[in-house]
Amino acid sequence: MFAIETKDLSKSFGKTTVVKGINLQVQTGEVLGFLGRNGAGKSTFINMLTGIIRPTSGSFSLLGIDGPSDHVKKRIGVMPDYSSLYGNLTAKKHLKYLAGVSGKTVTNQQCIDVLRSVGLEEHANQKAVKFSIVMKKKLGIAQAIIHDPDLIFLDEPTSGLDAESTIEIQQ
Amino acid sequence: MFSIGKREFISLFKGIKSIVIIAILLVSAYYSTKLAELLLSTGMNISAEERQNIYTVGIQFLILLFGQLFVMGLSHDVMNKELHERTIRFLVSRVARSQIVIGKFLGIWLFWLTCLFVSFLIVCVFAQTFDIIAFLQLTSLLTYQISLTILLSVLVPKPGFTMFLGILVGIAFPILIAWVTLTSNVWVAWMRYITPFYYIQHPNFAFLTNLLLSCVMLIISIEIFKRRDC
Structure with a gap:
């Protein structure tokens, strides 16, 4: 089981695609950091995983639970x-x-x-x-x-x- | 959900606006009973039903005329303030969005229920009777007004605008609703079925429809909020 797993996760605001097709697997116990210039979509990606914003397409799971799930939020x-x-x-x-x-x-x-x-x-x-x-x-x-x-x-x-x-x- | 409701409930008792509104309610309840006693002492020819209602008529008029203004005055920014200041992110990352809306609703609803109950208790001391139907009717009206306030706060993103809208709606609401309730114009008369006054005109259980309308508004609020990026 991965702590975080994303499949083709994308987010667009209007015609602007901010996050495009992210595939990621993070193991339990792993510490992962995102680096990138301003506006690269780091916060948008985190916000999608944490339920603050909704992905436009793609899927993800946190702690083995498909998201966005209210069950995993706790x-x-x-x-x-x-x-x-x-x-x-x-x-x-x-x-x-x-x-x-x-x-x-x-x-x-x-x-x-x-x-x-x-x-x-x-x-x-x-x-x-x-x-x-x-x-x-x-x-x-x-x-x-x-x-x-x-x-x-x-x-x-x-x-x-x-x-x-x-x-x-x-x- | 209950933590959100509890915080909303407690925060409503703080601030000068709340104190003024609570004072208006309680003073109105007191003087309403005093006026009723004065009228009854003049030997007015009134029916038994009117005799029972006369004690609460002051509170009823106050909520009918200013209820929406009071509710919007205190809670116009219940949702959009947190969206504007982004504190909502702490909540949406912790619980379901529906629980946030319901929690806020419960907090506000409990506040008004407490205020109304205390007002009716004051009346009860003098009238020596608790007009349960009037209490439930006003509770249903306030429930409708709270749901409408939450809906507007979800729909309008800027707290400053809902403050302006709150005053506008608060003043226009009773006038508009009284008009659609009493008018015979068929083009607007249908609107009485989606407004709360129509269902509290008579002492029966029609007021329950207001609770149904409130549920519909809350469901719409939740669905809009679920689709919103925070």
């Missing part, structure tokens, strides 16, 4: 690109809410543990609207892993960050 963690956070929620409430949406109840301690893992423990009760870009990226990662997913998609987790912050997030 088993994946996603940090979408260009997503703002809920400004009026604290970091801890973000995690509680989004874990709840995934159908998992988490304790305060579990939230703190995840926030500690991304270096945001001290800001657990601070509202996201006051966060810097780096902190928002970190919270984006935290919400992607809070429900202990089997498969994680991180879309540009270090874009716009300085070298020091990039290393910090990679660690």
Whole structure:
């Protein structure tokens, strides 16, 4: 069973084809990174796999389940690109809410543990609207892993960050 | 779904708009009963049915005239704000899109049900009776108005535009519906069957049709939302 398998996956916006016939197989436990220039379709490809946008043609499966499937969504963690956070929620409430949406109840301690893992423990009760870009990226990662997913998609987790912050997030 | 509904429900109680609308509802309920008592004390010749309705007539008029405006005022951007700010991506990557729409609907519906129930309780204290049919009729009307609000929020992508549309629809809605309900013009009279007032004119179970119409609007909202890229 592949963690990700796509067959001729394509996406067009009007007459513009952004992703054309991608065939890909990713093994379980494998870490795969996409590289490409701006507008190459990296985010579009990830967005198709995560149910954010619908493919124009082709098929894919995640963790052996044919997609787009609502059943598999609970088993994946996603940090979408260009997503703002809920400004009026604290970091801890973000995690509680989004874990709840995934159908998992988490304790305060579990939230703190995840926030500690991304270096945001001290800001657990601070509202996201006051966060810097780096902190928002970190919270984006935290919400992607809070429900202990089997498969994680991180879309540009270090874009716009300085070298020091990039290393910090990679660690 | 329930997490989304819970968040929507709680967030509706926050903010000055909600507080003002809740205050208007509760004050109306209180003074509606006071007015009813005053009218009854004058020895007016009214039937038993009218006697029962007279206590809730203030709330009924308020919801009939301003219900759509209130609902749209608070929830015009329930879907498109998340689409606009892209926070919807956190939700669509986690649960089925239908669950997002239903969760939002449940949260808003529960908020209005709570407000209406408390208003009727205030009336109940003075009237010493709970007008269950009037309560269910208004609940069905609010259900229709909430579904229409969600449909518009899915159809119109810009929150700023739904705010404008909300005021427009909120004001025009009762006027238009009263017209199509009462008119004998056959070219527009058919529209009464898809509007909610027609089904709450008489104290019977016709109000259930409003729930059916709400379901249709919610299904349309879900189908449109399923086809939308976020």
